[in-house]
Amino acid sequence: MTASDKRIPFPEIFASFRATADGCAFRGLVLVGTLQADTPALLIAGLNPERVAFLLTDQSRPKLDEVRQRLAQVADQAPLRCSPDDWFCLDGDYSSVLRVYTGLRTVLDRWRDLERHEIAVDLTGGKSTMTVGLAKAAHVLRLAAVYVDSDYADGRPVPGTQRLATPEDPYTVFGDLEAAEARRLHNNHDYASAEKIFRDLAQRAPDNPDYAIYADLAAAYLAWDGFAPHQAGEALDRVLARADLPADLQPARGVLQAQRETLAQLTAINRRLTQRRTPPADALTALRDLNQGLALLGSLHSAALRRAAQERYDVTALMRYRCLELLSQHRLATYGIWTAEPSFDAALRRVPDLDDRYRQAQRDQGFRKQYPLPSSERSIALFDGYMLLQALDDPLVRGWNIGDIRQRSYVRNTSILAHGFRPISSLEYEQFADIVEELLDRFFALIGRSRQEWERVHRFVSLAA
Numbered sequence: 001m002t003a004s005d006k007r008i009p010f011p012e013i014f015a016s017f018r019a020t021a022d023g024c025a026f027r028g029l030v031l032v033g034t035l036q037a038d039t040p041a042l043l044i045a046g047l048n049p050e051r052v053a054f055l056l057t058d059q060s061r062p063k064l065d066e067v068r069q070r071l072a073q074v075a076d077q078a079p080l081r082c083s084p085d086d087w088f089c090l091d092g093d094y095s096s097v098l099r100v101y102t103g104l105r106t107v108l109d110r111w112r113d114l115e116r117h118e119i120a121v122d123l124t125g126g127k128s129t130m131t132v133g134l135a136k137a138a139h140v141l142r143l144a145a146v147y148v149d150s151d152y153a154d155g156r157p158v159p160g161t162q163r164l165a166t167p168e169d170p171y172t173v174f175g176d177l178e179a180a181e182a183r184r185l186h187n188n189h190d191y192a193s194a195e196k197i198f199r200d201l202a203q204r205a206p207d208n209p210d211y212a213i214y215a216d217l218a219a220a221y222l223a224w225d226g227f228a229p230h231q232a233g234e235a236l237d238r239v240l241a242r243a244d245l246p247a248d249l250q251p252a253r254g255v256l257q258a259q260r261e262t263l264a265q266l267t268a269i270n271r272r273l274t275q276r277r278t279p280p281a282d283a284l285t286a287l288r289d290l291n292q293g294l295a296l297l298g299s300l301h302s303a304a305l306r307r308a309a310q311e312r313y314d315v316t317a318l319m320r321y322r323c324l325e326l327l328s329q330h331r332l333a334t335y336g337i338w339t340a341e342p343s344f345d346a347a348l349r350r351v352p353d354l355d356d357r358y359r360q361a362q363r364d365q366g367f368r369k370q371y372p373l374p375s376s377e378r379s380i381a382l383f384d385g386y387m388l389l390q391a392l393d394d395p396l397v398r399g400w401n402i403g404d405i406r407q408r409s410y411v412r413n414t415s416i417l418a419h420g421f422r423p424i425s426s427l428e429y430e431q432f433a434d435i436v437e438e439l440l441d442r443f444f445a446l447i448g449r450s451r452q453e454w455e456r457v458h459r460f461v462s463l464a465a
Contacts, residue, residue: 007159008159008160009073010038010041010070010073010074011073011074011077012160013038013042013159013160013162014041014042014045014046014073014074014077014078015077016160016161016162016163017042017046017148017162017163017164018045018046018077018078020046020163020164021046021047021164024047024146024164024166025047025048025049026047026049026118026119026120026144026146027049027050027051027114027118027119028049028050028051028052028053028107028111028114028118028119028120029043029044029047029049029051029052029053029119029120029121029122029146030053030054030055030104030107030119030120030121030122030134030143031043031044031052031053031054031055031121031122031125032054032055032056032094032100032122032125032126032130032131032134033054033055033056033057033059033060033061033063033094033095033125033126033127033130034060034063034124034125034126035059035060035063035125036063036125037063037066037067037069037070038070038162039122039124039125039148039162040054040067040122040125041067041070041071041074042148042162043122043124043146043148043164044067044071044080044082045070045071045074045077045078045080046078046164047120047146047164048078048080048081048082049081049082049120050081050082051082051086051088051111051114052082052086052087052088053087053088053089053090053107053110053111054087054088054089054090055090055094055099055100055103055104055107055126055130055134056089056090056093056094057093057094057095057126057127057130058093058095060125060126061089064084064087064089067084068084071084088107088110090103090106090107094130095127095129095130096129096130096133097129097130097132097133097136098133100130100133100134100137101133101137104121104134104137104141108141116141116142116143117142117143117144119143119144120143120144120145120146121134121135121137121138121143121144121145121146122134122146122147122148123135123138123145123146123147123167124146124147124148139170142203142204144166145166145167146164146165146166147164147165147166147167148162148163148164148165149162149163149164149165150162150163169204169205175201175204175205175208175211178197178200178201179197179198179201179211179214180465181197182194182197182198182201182214182218183214183463183464183465184465185197186214186217186218186221186462186463187462187463187465188309188310189225189306189309189310189460191218191219191221191222191225192218192222194214194218195215195218195219195222198211198212198214198215198218199211199212199215201215202215209242209244210246213239213242213245213246213249214246214463216235216236216238216239217235217236217239217249217461219235220232220233220235220236220239221460223235224263224299224460225303225306227270227299227303229263229266229267229270229299230263230267230270232263233260233263233264233267236256236259236260236263237260239256240253240256240257240260247464248463248464249461249463252461255456255457255461256461258457259457259458262295262298262299262457262458263295265291265292265294265295266292266295266296266299268286268292269286269289269292269293269295269296272285272286273286273287278340280338280341280343283333283338283340284333284336284338287329287330287333287338288330288333288334290330290447293326293330294449294454296326297323297326297327297330298454298455298457298458299458300319300322300323300326301319301323301440301455301458302455302458302459302460303319304316304319304320304323305459306460307319308429308433311426313423313424313425313426313428313429314423314424316429316433317424317429317432320432320433320436321382321409323436323440324382324405324409324435324436324439325339325382325385327396327439327440327443328382328385328386328389329385331389331394331396332380332385332388332389335347335350335392335394337380337388339379339380339385340379341376341379342373342374342375342376342378342379342380343376344373347392350392351391351392351393354373354391354392355372355373357390357391357392357393358372358373358387358388358391359371359372360391361387361388361390361391362387364390365387365402365403365406373388382405382409383402383405383406383409386402386405387402389402390402395446396439396442396443396446397442400438400442404435405435408431408432408434408435409432409435
């Protein structure tokens, strides 16, 4: 008698198997048809799930009675949480791959309240095609996979050597290929897709902590790119809380810390300016705050550069236009003028003939009809704001032709995303961008700050390719 022919009582086989399944628990278990009863009985009793489902063939369906008999033999060792009467046994023959897919879909629809990681599929029994189909589906759906391994003699399993095995996730070996794609997406500013891949890798390959850090960084940049600074700050906090950053992020820790401070400034100005009814005094305080203004301006400027890199010139032009507006809004706020609800009391005390100067600025730009200072009932438009700055003899525009703004901003106005019906060409965008760049240079010279450092802080960190 060979070792594989030796008869061992099932309770003894189960006692040995149970020791290998210690600490492995699932709420749902899906098994495929098999012509032997030991494997499903070992898995059901050893894992003791709350729910059990079978995808059977016409030949394997009668074997269920033997499975119940095996389980009855170990009822004292393993009281079942799912009675055989409650097993979900789908009607029909599930011997083909497609039938396995449809059967598994039916099970998952029935078990909607279970998380995917709480469900395991058995890859031991059934025809080879059934097992292949179940394994492929488990990988796509991120279900756990289990397998009853054993020693073999004469091509047959040796009774009593059965043990639980959980096949390693292929991501433990191939994860770096997916990570390379996520890095490419991150560096191309597709932070949503990069986060999704890194988050998936972090769950599938938990031994590599770098994936979770990259996922949080992508999440921070995704939120920042969508001008949600509070959420961005929370995600960046998770990155900075890590003592050991990935090698390519270690030199960038200083920049990341500066970005976190910038997000705090951006959150502060957003809270002040996004209320339903912002008091004028609060709005002016926020707009006059140089650090908060630089945080908002830097976010707009860097977002515009990212869109330009993606050749999305219409969106880029809108953001560049908003940079022009913000520069004007900040400078006007230093004179006590809030562009949303303008009041000129403070400005008139400094420049009593401001109305005359404003009319002269209009004449200088060739306006046939000149208007008085805007009323508090009408917000100040972009070019009106720059004519006001000229009337105030503000150093941002002193000696500079503000007419270039009016001439070049037509590009934004004719965009399909503004008032027009056509896309913006690369050349048109560059001509408009030149004006913004020139004003930014003038602004940083005026405030005595380094534009290079400002851009460095607001530039999103790239990952090593």
